[in-house]
Amino acid sequence: KAGVTQTPRYLIKTRGQQVTLSCSPISGHRSVSWYQQTPGQGLQFLFEYFSETQRNKGNFPGRFSGRQFSNSRSEMNVSTLELGDSALYLCASSFSPSINDEQYFGPGTRLTVT
Amino acid sequence: TQLLEQSPQFLSIQEGENLTVYCNSSSVFSSLQWYRQEPGEGPVLLVTVVTGGEVKKLKRLTFQFGDARKDSSLHITAAQPGDTGLYLCAGLFGNEKLTFGTGTRLTIIP
Numbered sequence: 001k002a003g004v005t006q007t008p009r010y011l012i013k014t015r016g017q018q019v020t021l022s023c024s025p026i027s028g029h030r031s032v033s034w035y036q037q038t039p040g041q042g043l044q045f046l047f048e049y050f051s052e053t054q055r056n057k058g059n060f061p062g063r064f065s066g067r068q069f070s071n072s073r074s075e076m077n078v079s080t081l082e083l084g085d086s087a088l089y090l091c092a093s094s095f096s097p098s099i100n101d102e103q104y105f106g107p108g109t110r111l112t113v114t
Numbered sequence: 115t116q117l118l119e120q121s122p123q124f125l126s127i128q129e130g131e132n133l134t135v136y137c138n139s140s141s142v143f144s145s146l147q148w149y150r151q152e153p154g155e156g157p158v159l160l161v162t163v164v165t166g167g168e169v170k171k172l173k174r175l176t177f178q179f180g181d182a183r184k185d186s187s188l189h190i191t192a193a194q195p196g197d198t199g200l201y202l203c204a205g206l207f208g209n210e211k212l213t214f215g216t217g218t219r220l221t222i223i224p
Binding site: 004033035042043044045048056058090092099102103104105106107108 | 144145154155156157158159162202204206211212213214215216217
């Protein structure tokens with residue numbers, strides 16, 4: 001079956017703009033998590049959605065937001081972009097939020113803020 | 115915020131050699147996972163360990179969970195170029211979401 005897909009794969013934005021990233025989970029998966037990966041900070045948890053509800057949120061400012069649709073697809077939005085937001089944004093899906101359910105990561109969206 | 119430190123940060127060895135990478139924390143894990151990430155892709159789960167002292171083997175990879183569940187190691191025997199990648203440990207503390215380690219970037223030279 002198809003894996004996790006993320007669009008777009010690459011994005012260049014200017015400081016102050018906003019951006020929306022999209023994630024389509026594996027068919028049948030209802031839990032979606034978002035992570036930010038940078039060389040300096042590594043892989044950091046942003047938020048997790050299950051059945052259209054945010055279950056967990058990481059330590060990121062309110063400029064970072066997300067949502068999940070009834071078909072489990074998810075989007076994340078970053079407003080008022082800063083240079084430090086340049087990163088690889090990874091989405092992961094699993095059948096449920098349980099730690100016993102393996103997370104499958106997408107290839108990521110590489111965001112560059114200039 | 116729990117921190118997971120991995121060492122070494124970078125490792126470059128010849129094909130056929132053995133290596134060990136480490137993952138350490140000052141806090142106790144509920145469970146710990148190891149992932150491998152290749153360029154242009156997301157991390158892929160290799161193993162989950164949940165019991166202190168647990169050892170799991172995956173072909174040439176051996177994963178060990180410390181008795182106190184604060185540390186873990188990954189040993190690769192007879193490394194091959196296909197083992198090249200970023201190795202990440204990720205710990206679950208209580209009911210919180212996974213916390214990822216700083217990563218070990220491994221390069222196997224043919």
